[in-house]
Amino acid sequence: MVDPRTTIINERLKRISRIIAVSSGKGGVGKSLVATALALTLSRSGCKVGLFDLDFTSPSTHLILGVKDAQPKEDKGIIPPVVNSLTYMSLIYYSHDQAAPLRGIDTSNALIELLAVTQWGELDFLIIDMPPGIGDAVLDLIRLVKRIEFLIVTTPSLLAFETVRKQVALLQSLKVPIIGIVENMKMTNAANVQDETAKLGLKFLAEIPYDAKVEEAIGDETKLLGTVLAKKIKQLVASNAL
Amino acid sequence: MHEWALAEAVIAAAQQIAEEEKLKEVREVTIKVGELQGVEKDILQFALSQLKPANFKNANFHITRAKTTLKCRACGNTWLFNEKKLGKDTVEAIHFVPEVAHTYIKCPKCGSPDFEITEGRGIWLESIKGVR
Numbered sequence: 609m610v611d612p613r614t615t616i617i618n619e620r621l622k623r624i625s626r627i628i629a630v631s632s633g634k635g636g637v638g639k640s641l642v643a644t645a646l647a648l649t650l651s652r653s654g655c656k657v658g659l660f661d662l663d664f665t666s667p668s669t670h671l672i673l674g675v676k677d678a679q680p681k682e683d684k685g686i687i688p689p690v691v692n693s694l695t696y697m698s699l700i701y702y703s704h705d706q707a708a709p710l711r712g713i714d715t716s717n718a719l720i721e722l723l724a725v726t727q728w729g730e731l732d733f734l735i736i737d738m739p740p741g742i743g744d745a746v747l748d749l750i751r752l753v754k755r756i757e758f759l760i761v762t763t764p765s766l767l768a769f770e771t772v773r774k775q776v777a778l779l780q781s782l783k784v785p786i787i788g789i790v791e792n793m794k795m796t797n798a799a800n801v802q803d804e805t806a807k808l809g810l811k812f813l814a815e816i817p818y819d820a821k822v823e824e825a826i827g828d829e830t831k832l833l834g835t836v837l838a839k840k841i842k843q844l845v846a847s848n849a850l
Numbered sequence: 851m852h853e854w855a856l857a858e859a860v861i862a863a864a865q866q867i868a869e870e871e872k873l874k875e876v877r878e879v880t881i882k883v884g885e886l887q888g889v890e891k892d893i894l895q896f897a898l899s900q901l902k903p904a905n906f907k908n909a910n911f912h913i914t915r916a917k918t919t920l921k922c923r924a925c926g927n928t929w930l931f932n933e934k935k936l937g938k939d940t941v942e943a944i945h946f947v948p949e950v951a952h953t954y955i956k957c958p959k960c961g962s963p964d965f966e967i968t969e970g971r972g973i974w975l976e977s978i979k980g981v982r
């Protein structure tokens with residue numbers, strides 16, 4: 609007995625230039641906001657961009673984007689709709705904003721199913737909003753997606769950075785490329801995350817101050833792109849550090 | 851035509867096995883489809899016939915259906931999936947991603963959504979036969 613779905617995954621992704629998993633060790637560090645702002649910024653800079661919400665049990669990018677009635681089309685697979693210029697995929701098309709209580713095996717199966725049947729077409733970037741930690745989604749992407757790269761988001765908190773350290777150790781031991789670390793919700797001038805990132809041999813990509821206006825921008829692309837968070841992401845994209 | 855994407859996966863996997871087994875020609879491929887995903891057998895059969903490569907020219911695709919068995923992790927109850935108890939939209943959602951069954955189906959005995967799909971989830975390549 610063979611699961612045929614895994615064989616087709618890299619074929620489905622072959623017309624995507626770069627696949628970036630926006631990840632974190634802990635939840636609540638602003639990973640979904642960074643992923644969404646990154647996807648929108650890349651798109652505004654003229655790239656063809658997809659956004660895939662892989663945080664199946666706690667999806668939130670649809671709320672950040674203000675997705676309303678969009679639904680995928682069915683044509684030799686699933687064709688995600690274009691939302692705010694992004695080719696956008698999420699489990700919410702099927703769970704319809706109700707709870708999706710999934711154990712590890714179910715998360716893996718849903719992830720494999722969507723990777724096997726989603727027809728992304730040609731993209732410059734596919735940004736993946738990951739669930740926090742180093743569980744099934746991270747392990748499956750490393751196992752199944754040949755060209756996966758990670759961008760890690762943390763806060764200045766020691767608690768968040770300690771989980772990042774473990775995630776980095778895992779990725780480095782498996783020789784998975786890490787683009788670098790983004791420090792979000794910064795409230796002081798402390799440089800500890802920057803120093804620790806250097807010790808890990810990684811690129812410190814951006815520091816984003818805590819921005820209370822982000823909450824007001826949820827569901828509104830224009831407001832979101834006007835936040836300090838989005839401006840910092842724009843600087844990151846312009847710097848060619850990705 | 852979501853089945854088309856699954857048929858492509860079946861052909862790719864069968865081709866990979868044929869290469870590993872050094873089969874010059876594939877004659878028979880047996881596929882199991884679980885009731886939960888509700889794959890349309892005729893559409894899958896048609897897609898497979900359209901997609902088959904040269905070394906599958908004389909291959910027959912046998913598609914068998916498997917009942918879906920669900921087992922509650924909370925109370926241990928086992929029951930069979932029955933799509934007739936669900937609405938059309940729900941059946942369609944489960945067709946695309948069978949795991950969303952956990953959103954819509956509850957254990958009929960204790961009401962928990964924490965169940966295991968023990969058999970008959972989606973598509974499986976059961977066997978492949980050919981000549982070396």
